[in-house]
Amino acid sequence: AERKADAKLPRTDSRKKFLNERASYDISHRCGASYIGDGWSITAAHCVNDDAITYRRVRIGTQNVASGGKTYRIDTVVLHKGYQSQNKHDIALIHINTKNRPLPSGVEKITLQSPADPAMRNGETLRATGWGMTGAKMPGTTLRLDRSGGIQFRPPNLLRVDLAYFSPTRCQKFSQFKGKVHPTILCAGSSDGRDTCVGDSGGPLVRYQDKWVLVGIVSWGVGCGIKGLPGIYTRVSQYADWIKRAKTMPRGTHK
Numbered sequence: 001a002e003r004k005a006d007a008k009l010p011r012t013d014s015r016k017k018f019l020n021e022r023a024s025y026d027i028s029h030r031c032g033a034s035y036i037g038d039g040w041s042i043t044a045a046h047c048v049n050d051d052a053i054t055y056r057r058v059r060i061g062t063q064n065v066a067s068g069g070k071t072y073r074i075d076t077v078v079l080h081k082g083y084q085s086q087n088k089h090d091i092a093l094i095h096i097n098t099k100n101r102p103l104p105s106g107v108e109k110i111t112l113q114s115p116a117d118p119a120m121r122n123g124e125t126l127r128a129t130g131w132g133m134t135g136a137k138m139p140g141t142t143l144r145l146d147r148s149g150g151i152q153f154r155p156p157n158l159l160r161v162d163l164a165y166f167s168p169t170r171c172q173k174f175s176q177f178k179g180k181v182h183p184t185i186l187c188a189g190s191s192d193g194r195d196t197c198v199g200d201s202g203g204p205l206v207r208y209q210d211k212w213v214l215v216g217i218v219s220w221g222v223g224c225g226i227k228g229l230p231g232i233y234t235r236v237s238q239y240a241d242w243i244k245r246a247k248t249m250p251r252g253t254h255k
């Protein structure tokens, strides 16, 4: 639709100006992702499963949502074939070409949690990071109204939140998640409203086991910050084989 609208504009300076202006104001944050090495990042399928993926970029190597680091075109998207809705197989790999343009210094890949690693215990601490909406105004944040008219904010710098792991048994007890707590997801939340939210999607949920490992991908929830109600994350350890195979895919878009 966007391209059609562009085509209607005359091929003049004003069209050029329009496109340039759009390029400067149209850059907005969409989702998080985690760098896993060899040009590959892992994110949520719902973050990359639309036509606008053509315009989307990866910004890597900065804590600021709008500046610093380096930005790359995405040359490959591998969507999980079983992805239909947000609560099933919400996982995708995206690839950037770092051959001729090395990653910014200091960027490290995160290790994926392995199925053989010690199981998570109910109540243990996991950490999420992202540029998703917050409930409190901080310096530099942009004011937004949510669908219900509530005021929410976009933080300029990366935030982190420590959450508790909710065992599947405990998570099933919430009517909102009953029958949806498949082995391929995990639940994490807090009793005091700490949570992930819109904009954190695709980003990491990590656990410290000798080093930080990736255990979850921010996927979905019912609202944000509702005390006691956890958020839903893709359980990365269940996708070890899928990730290995995805990394062998040729460049392009694979659905």
Ligand code: 4AZ
Pocket (backbone or CB within 6 Å): 195, 196, 197, 198, 199, 200, 201, 218, 219, 220, 221, 222, 223, 224, 225, 230, 231, 232
């Ligand atoms: C979202 O819409 C979203 N509270 C992400 C996380 C959570 C809710 C919604 C969890 O991207």
